[in-house]
Amino acid sequence: MAGELKDNRGRGEAQWRWPSIHPEGRKFGLIGVALALLVLLWLDWEIIGWPLLGLAIFTFAFFRDPERVVPQGSNLIVSPADGLVSLIVQVPPPPELQGDDENGRGLGVEPVTRVSIFMSVFDVHINRAPVAGTVRRVVYIPGRFLNADLDKASEENERQHLLIEKADGQAIGFTQIAGLVARRIIPFVKPGDLVASGQRIGLIRFGSRVDVYLPAGTDSKVLLGQKVIAGETVLAEIGRQSLIEGVSL
Structure with missing residues (x-):
């Protein structure tokens, strides 16, 4: 890019x-x-x-x-969406991202940290690649249109899973999830495409959510309730674990 x-x-x-x-x-x-x-x-x-x-x-x-200034660093994972960090939980990756296939490695079945970013209708809805690499999977799943702020929206709503493999072989998965008003997820990329960190990869119309699955041994650098900016806010640094606390004022 x-x-x-x-x-x-x-x-x-x-x-x-x-x-x-x-x-x-x-x-x-x-x-x-x-x-x-x-x-x-x-x-x-x-x-x-x-x-x-x-x-x-x-x-x-x-x-x-809007244009964004993307932090550069081989181990940085940047936010793929504008919005509010609404959930930080330990869960297994979705089945569509777990196993290996002919296109490359999956995320495995062990629980990892999932950071969920809720986008209101007032946020920018262009989504961006959290890392640079090769797009290995783009899997669309039709579904319901529950409130995207609910945890079960990850498994029941219309959604699209993406997997990007970095140059070092590390795979990063994330999911675009439609919300109450959203009715269409539009991809800008396909399997085999090379993307830069922060590159535009798709959008969701009218209120939605993006889930990011951090690699094992990696903690979130953002806090629950924090506002993040797509392509600019660093969500995590691969291999770094530390407790970060904040106070809501």
């Missing part, structure tokens, strides 16, 4: 800019604008037209796709 190198000693340039709108959302926003203008200018129904226009603006904002 091409990009400008920046560091903690001032190298590179930084300036504020309006975030772009992902193409997947432009059509929905434009449809909303067209309907609002039709109601306002032709039917003269302001009580309906203005809320429609507001909904169209919200749709554009929902599909915003």
Whole structure:
């Protein structure tokens, strides 16, 4: 993934800019604008037209796709999603990511730390690769549309499992989970693709969750209740274990 190198000693340039709108959302926003203008200018129904226009603006904002500065490090796992860390638990990886197959190694069956990130409708919904490597699996599972904040959403909701194998052979798995409003998970990658850490790999429409399965012997660097940013927040450092505590104020 091409990009400008920046560091903690001032190298590179930084300036504020309006975030772009992902193409997947432009059509929905434009449809909303067209309907609002039709109601306002032709039917003269302001009580309906203005809320429609507001909904169209919200749709554009929902599909915003800001640039991110991705920390570089071979052992770093960055957040694949914007949102709230809603669960940190020890669980076995999902069956679709466990065993080895012709494409490479799986995650095994032993419990590992799962970090769940809940995305509200106000968060950016573009998901990013937590590590650099080769995409080995993309497994879509149809399902229900329970509240994505619930633990059982990992096993019952519409979801998509992804497995990325790093250059050293370490496999990192994560799952995109649809929520109450979400009805479609859209992948940008397929098995065999090479991805950079923080590269855009897909999106989920309208409220959802992403689960990340950390390798054995690795603890989360984020805390329950913490806000994380896709492609920027470091979730974990592979092989590092330590208790980190925080106080909610």
